[in-house]
Amino acid sequence: xxxxxxxxxxxxxxxxxxxxxxxxxxxxxxxxxxxxxxxxxxxxxxxxxxxxxxxxxxxxxxxxxxxxxxxxxxxxxxxxxxxxxxxxxxxxxxxxxxxxxxxxxxxxxxxxxxxxxxxxxxxxxxxxxxxxxxxxxxxxxxxxxxxxxxxxxxxxxxxxxxxxxxxxxxxxxxxxxxxxxxxxxxxxxxxxxxxxxxxxxxxxxxxxxxxxxxxxxx
Amino acid sequence: xxxxxxxxxxxxxxxxxxxxxxxxxxxxxxxxxxxxxxxxxxxxxxxxxxxxxxxxxxxxxxxxxxxxxxxxxxxxxxxxxxxxxxxxxxxxxxxxxxxxxxxxxxxxxxxxxxxxxxxxxxxxxxxxxxxxxxxxxxxxxxxxxxxxxxxxxxxxxxxxxxxxxxxxxxxxxxxxxxxxxxxxxxxxxxxxxxxxxxxxxxxxxxxxxxxxxxxxxxxxxxxxxxxxxxxxxxxxxxxxxxxxxxxxxxxxxxxxxxxxxxxxxxxxxxxxxxxxxxxxxxxxxxxxxxxxxxxxxxxxxxxxxxxxxxxxxxxxxxxxxxxxxxxxxxxxxxxxxxxxxxxxxxxxxxxxxxxxxxxxxxxxxxxxxxxxxxxxxxxxxxxxxxxxxxxxxxxxxxxxxxxxxxxxxxxxxxxxxxxxxxxxxxxxxxxxxxxxxxxxxxxxxxxxxxxxxxxxxxxxxxxxxxxxxxxxxxxxxxxxxxxxxxxxxxxxxxxxxxxxxxxxxxxxxxxxxxxxxxxxxxxxxxxxxxxxxxxxxxxxxxxxxxxxxxxxxxxxxxxxxxxxxxxxxxxxxxxxxxxxxxxxxx
Numbered sequence: 001x002x003x004x005x006x007x008x009x010x011x012x013x014x015x016x017x018x019x020x021x022x023x024x025x026x027x028x029x030x031x032x033x034x035x036x037x038x039x040x041x042x043x044x045x046x047x048x049x050x051x052x053x054x055x056x057x058x059x060x061x062x063x064x065x066x067x068x069x070x071x072x073x074x075x076x077x078x079x080x081x082x083x084x085x086x087x088x089x090x091x092x093x094x095x096x097x098x099x100x101x102x103x104x105x106x107x108x109x110x111x112x113x114x115x116x117x118x119x120x121x122x123x124x125x126x127x128x129x130x131x132x133x134x135x136x137x138x139x140x141x142x143x144x145x146x147x148x149x150x151x152x153x154x155x156x157x158x159x160x161x162x163x164x165x166x167x168x169x170x171x172x173x174x175x176x177x178x179x180x181x182x183x184x185x186x187x188x189x190x191x192x193x194x195x196x197x198x199x200x201x202x203x204x205x206x207x208x209x210x211x212x213x214x215x216x217x218x
Numbered sequence: 219x220x221x222x223x224x225x226x227x228x229x230x231x232x233x234x235x236x237x238x239x240x241x242x243x244x245x246x247x248x249x250x251x252x253x254x255x256x257x258x259x260x261x262x263x264x265x266x267x268x269x270x271x272x273x274x275x276x277x278x279x280x281x282x283x284x285x286x287x288x289x290x291x292x293x294x295x296x297x298x299x300x301x302x303x304x305x306x307x308x309x310x311x312x313x314x315x316x317x318x319x320x321x322x323x324x325x326x327x328x329x330x331x332x333x334x335x336x337x338x339x340x341x342x343x344x345x346x347x348x349x350x351x352x353x354x355x356x357x358x359x360x361x362x363x364x365x366x367x368x369x370x371x372x373x374x375x376x377x378x379x380x381x382x383x384x385x386x387x388x389x390x391x392x393x394x395x396x397x398x399x400x401x402x403x404x405x406x407x408x409x410x411x412x413x414x415x416x417x418x419x420x421x422x423x424x425x426x427x428x429x430x431x432x433x434x435x436x437x438x439x440x441x442x443x444x445x446x447x448x449x450x451x452x453x454x455x456x457x458x459x460x461x462x463x464x465x466x467x468x469x470x471x472x473x474x475x476x477x478x479x480x481x482x483x484x485x486x487x488x489x490x491x492x493x494x495x496x497x498x499x500x501x502x503x504x505x506x507x508x509x510x511x512x513x514x515x516x517x518x519x520x521x522x523x524x525x526x527x528x529x530x531x532x533x534x535x536x537x538x539x540x541x542x543x544x545x546x547x548x549x550x551x552x553x554x555x556x557x558x559x560x561x562x563x564x565x566x567x568x569x570x571x572x573x574x575x576x577x578x579x580x581x582x583x584x585x586x587x588x589x590x591x592x593x594x595x596x597x598x599x600x601x602x603x604x605x606x607x608x609x610x611x612x613x614x615x616x617x618x619x620x621x622x623x624x625x626x627x628x629x630x631x632x633x634x635x636x637x638x639x640x641x642x643x644x645x646x647x648x649x650x651x652x653x654x655x656x657x658x659x660x661x662x663x664x665x666x667x668x669x670x671x672x673x674x675x676x677x678x679x680x681x682x683x684x685x686x687x688x689x690x691x692x693x694x695x696x697x698x699x700x701x702x703x704x705x706x707x708x709x710x711x712x713x714x715x716x717x718x719x720x721x722x723x724x725x726x727x728x729x730x731x732x733x734x735x736x737x738x739x740x741x742x743x744x745x746x747x748x749x750x751x752x753x754x755x756x757x758x759x760x761x762x763x764x765x766x767x768x769x770x771x772x773x774x775x776x777x778x779x780x781x782x783x784x785x786x787x788x789x790x791x792x793x794x795x796x797x798x799x800x801x802x803x804x
Contacts, residue, residue: 058685059667061692063795103518105785108794129785130519155455156517 003034007043010075014047015054017067019074026078036083040121044075048119052204062112065203069115076118092123094214097140098149099127101164104157109183109203113149116203117210122147133164140177146214149206152183161186162194169195178213182206221301225249226269226308227727227750234301240266241296250314251296262287264296264313271305288628311624311634311728329765331431334393334530335411335494335545339404342385357389357397368397371543390494390543392530393766398494398543408492410434412479412540413759415559416500416508417441418450418583419607419616420724421474422756425482428494431764435485437478442470443507448609449583450503454513468510468537476539493540495547496533499562499759501584502551509536509548520783521554527773549755549762550773553781555599560586562758565772567720567751569595574717575709577702579740580754581606581646581723585698588779589705595775596708598782600701605694606646606725613681615643622648622677623728627655633678641678647728652683653691654733657800664800666692695739696797701784702741703793708782713741713804722754735802742804 006025013021022044029039051068054060096117100110107129118124125143127135140148152158161181168174174195181191182200191199197213200206219236223243234243241264244251252263262283273292276284280295287293296313342356354368372390388406390399409429415422421441425434446456446467457464483490498508502523506513509531515522527550534542549558549565560580564570569578569590578588585602588595608614608621615621620642624634633648635641644652656662661675666688668675674684706712719740721729727750734740740748751757761768784790 058673058689061666061689061798063665063798066795105519105783107785108791111791154451154517156451156458159459 003038006034007039007046010039010043011047011050013075014044014068014071015050017064017071019071022071022075023078026075030078030082036079040076040079044072045120048072048116052207055202055204062108065112066115069112069119072119073115093121093211094146095123095125095143096147096149096210097125097127097136097143097145098151099131099136100129100151100153101157101160102130102132103160104152104154105129106153106183107151109153110149110151112203113151113182113200113206116207117149120207120211122210122214133160133167136164137167137171137173141173145177147180147210148177149180149182149200149210152181152186155185158183158185158190161190161196165195178216180206180209180213221304223301223304224306226306226745227731229746229749236302238301239297240294240299240301240305240307243301244296244309249309251309252313259283259295259298262295265289265293265310266296266299266313267308267310268292268294269306269308271307272303274299329431329761329768331429331764332766333409333411333428333495333764334547334766334769335398335409335428336391336394337401337406337409338389338391339406340385340387340389342387344383344385356385357400360389361391364395366391366397367395369543372397372399390541392494392545398545399491399541401491405492408488410488410493411763412482412493412496413756413763414475414496414498414500415753415756415759416471416475416498416504417559417755418501418504419444419448421471421478422753423475423478423482424756424760425486425488425493426760426763428764433760435482437482439474439478442474443467445470449604450501453507454503454517457507457513458517464507464510464512467507471504471508472537476537479539490539491541494544495530495763496538496540496544497547497549497562497759497763499549499559499755499762500557501559501586502555502557505548505551505558516555523551523554523557526551526553526776547762547769549759550776552597552776552779554783555584555601556586556588556597556779556781559755559758560588560597561772561776562756562762563722563751563754564588564758564775565761565768566754566758567722569720570771570775572718575711575715576718576720577705577716578720579698579702579722581698581721581725581729583607585694585701587698587701587705589709589711591709591711594709595779596705596782597779598701598705598784600697600784602694602697603690605649605690606723608643608645608649610690611644611649611687612684613643613677613687614649615645617645617647617724617728621645622652622681624648624730625651625655625677627659631655631677641681643681644677644683646725647730649683649687649691650725650737650739651730651733652677653688653800654730654736656683657736662688662800666798666800691737692798692800695737695800696794699738699797699803700790700794703797704784704787704789705782707789708787713743716741716743716747719743719748720751720754721748722751724753727752737800738797738803742802 010025098114100107114124114126150161178197180198181196188199198209220233224231232247241251259279280298345351358366388401392398411426411428413424421439423437446453530545530547533540533544533546536546549562551557576590580586583604585600588597619637620639621636622633622641622644668685674682735742
């Protein structure tokens with residue numbers, strides 16, 4: 001079986017949400033000493049991209065996204081040790097600190113974004129829900145994050161997104177991080193008004209945006 | 219010889235003598251069967267389904283009608299059917315006189331009429347120079363053994379007392395010990411109260427005679443707060459950000475209620491002074507906004523209320539246009555977003571007295587669910603979203619004339635609209651029917667995908683359901699299903715263990731059980747275990763208005779109800795994601 005076919009199978013495993021296949025193909029890649037970066041980009045991430053398209057077309061919904069993200073996670077878990085050994089964790093597209101903003105406990109959407117970012121090659125630190133603003137800032141500094149992603153599901157809690165950006169400015173930290181906001185009541189206008197770097201309408205657009213912003217930063 | 223007749227939906231059992239015409243028996247029992255042609259067997263509007271019982275051959279006239287209407291052969295015209303044995307029947311909606319589905323009827327069960335607000339006629343000896351007793355002493359002497367709390371307000375009586383040695387007046391006494399008002403002459407025959415359903419979308423006010431317990435009249439209106447947002451969170455956000463808005467929100471809802479109260483009283487020429495108490499059943503946020511209280515604690519996690527139980531408030535302090543010295547009692551909030559409307563609903567259903575394990579579901583925007591397992595009660599709110607009220611659906615609308623509320627597939631799609639008007643859109647129960655029908659006929663997959671190339675499904679010439687609409691339904695149904703599953707799991711029960719399921723809310727009586735179960739909105743359950751109780755919040759408010767015992771039981775129950783926070787449950791995400799798939803479960 002040649003490389004191209006294996007890549008195709010890997011992508012398909014993601015699209016089908018077939019965890020066993022994703023894992024066994026990853027093991028095969030290791031055994032065959034394949035180029036791991038290629039395996040990730042042309043195999044698995046190609047699959048995630050297809051999943052994104054299917055979501056946009058209305059074919060795939062939340063369950064499919066979650067299942068595919070889990071497959072990706074499983075495949076990456078198999079490959080990660082080898083990647084690190086070969087100092088190939090420059091495969092990481094960037095470091096992200098993500099969480100649901102202080103006062104808000106909704107996290108399914110945020111979990112999805114975290115999964116998708118991780119599946120697409122980002123290093124994700126998920127702080128959970130109802131995360132105090134201080135904790136976001138502290139963690140972002142500790143982890144030397146590129147991106148801070150803030151989720152809010154209520155019109156009341158989304159006000160804290162603005163507050164976080166203000167605090168960053170007050171401390172002269174604004175330039176260090178790109179801030180992405182999202183959540184049901186959040187809009188592009190709101191993101192612009194509060195001075196965020198971008199607005200992710202759903203997990204897939206969030207990933208696209210994150211890629212652009214991270215690239216700019218580096 | 220009498221026979222029993224069990225009537226679905228609802229499960230009510232009535233008795234009737236041999237030889238009685240079924241339509242008459244049903245009418246007697248309060249079922250408004252349509253008898254357009256006067257029981258001549260000509261209009262075919264009174265048919266019922268005979269599920270169990272005698273199936274006499276229809277006469278030729280009836281046969282023609284049954285065939286014309288394409289009815290299955292266990293249907294009969296109730297005006298032609300003579301009862302000769304016990305029966306189980308189903309009355310289809312079509313056979314009842316058209317009704318406005320914004321529910322104003324809840325469970326009717328008998329309670330002893332014992333309202334907190336009572337009137338006592340007094341005849342007091344006129345004081346003279348030798349015994350110039352104060353009025354308050356004279357009155358107190360008529361209530362031995364009770365230390366009456368008399369407010370100065372009550373003493374500001376306008377009218378002069380009539381001539382003669384005796385002073386005739388009526389004392390208004392609250393909870394047997396508080397004198398709130400004094401009226402000249404004997405006015406005990408005029409004692410009124412209000413039961414109020416303080417809904418997010420609609421307000422319902424019932425005028426109740428506190429002597430007879432009868433509901434005299436009802437007003438339904440839209441909650442004018444909706445200009446600040448259709449959902450509670452938007453209103454909370456408005457109030458949270460700006461105290462001025464908070465005051466406006468209170469004024470708007472109190473104003474709307476007062477208009478409705480004004481109309482009710484004017485129709486019957488009842489001065490507002492004769493209305494002594496209003497009981498309000500509203501969800502937690504609505505209760506806070508009604509009282510003009512800060513909503514900060516409801517806006518952010520952990521979403522706690524400022525109050526659960528408050529003593530009855532002086533009416534004047536609330537701004538409600540009843541006797542200013544009267545009382546306004548809010549059904550107590552249970553916890554967080556499970557509010558007084560649910561407490562009232564539980565009172566209406568008398569959940570505390572029901573044996574075994576019972577599930578209570580209020581299908582609406584908040585999707586509150588209460589599970590009783592033996593003597594333990596747990597409640598949660600599922601934030602199902604407004605899909606059940608037709609919102610966020612491309613062709614969605616409230617349950618108003620022109621809304622498709624029912625759909626079935628018989629060779630082709632048949633839909634029914636409220637008041638029979640031409641279809642303008644689809645309301646909650648119609649949406650459930652349509653999605654169930656499409657699922658059954660393969661037009662959508664169980665994952666919710668519309669099959670085939672076109673990305674929408676035709677309902678009528680101008681009305682379509684698109685992919686996004688189906689997704690909204692998935693999310694709303696999944697929310698409720700998750701709430702039910704997690705509550706059952708937490709109580710270590712399975713749906714088979716349920717002895718009864720009570721479904722309340724505007725969707726209640728128009729909800730198609732079979733379709734709800736097919737989608738997974740409700741667990742698979744024998745129909746006889748499911749009871750629609752309509753607007754249980756309103757019925758509960760009425761029960762609390764009319765009975766001190768009911769009020770006390772309600773307050774005790776509320777303290778016992780635990781709250782399950784779905785968002786904090788480790789199983790929530792997985793359960794919710796799995797629940798997105800349409801399908802029956804048990």
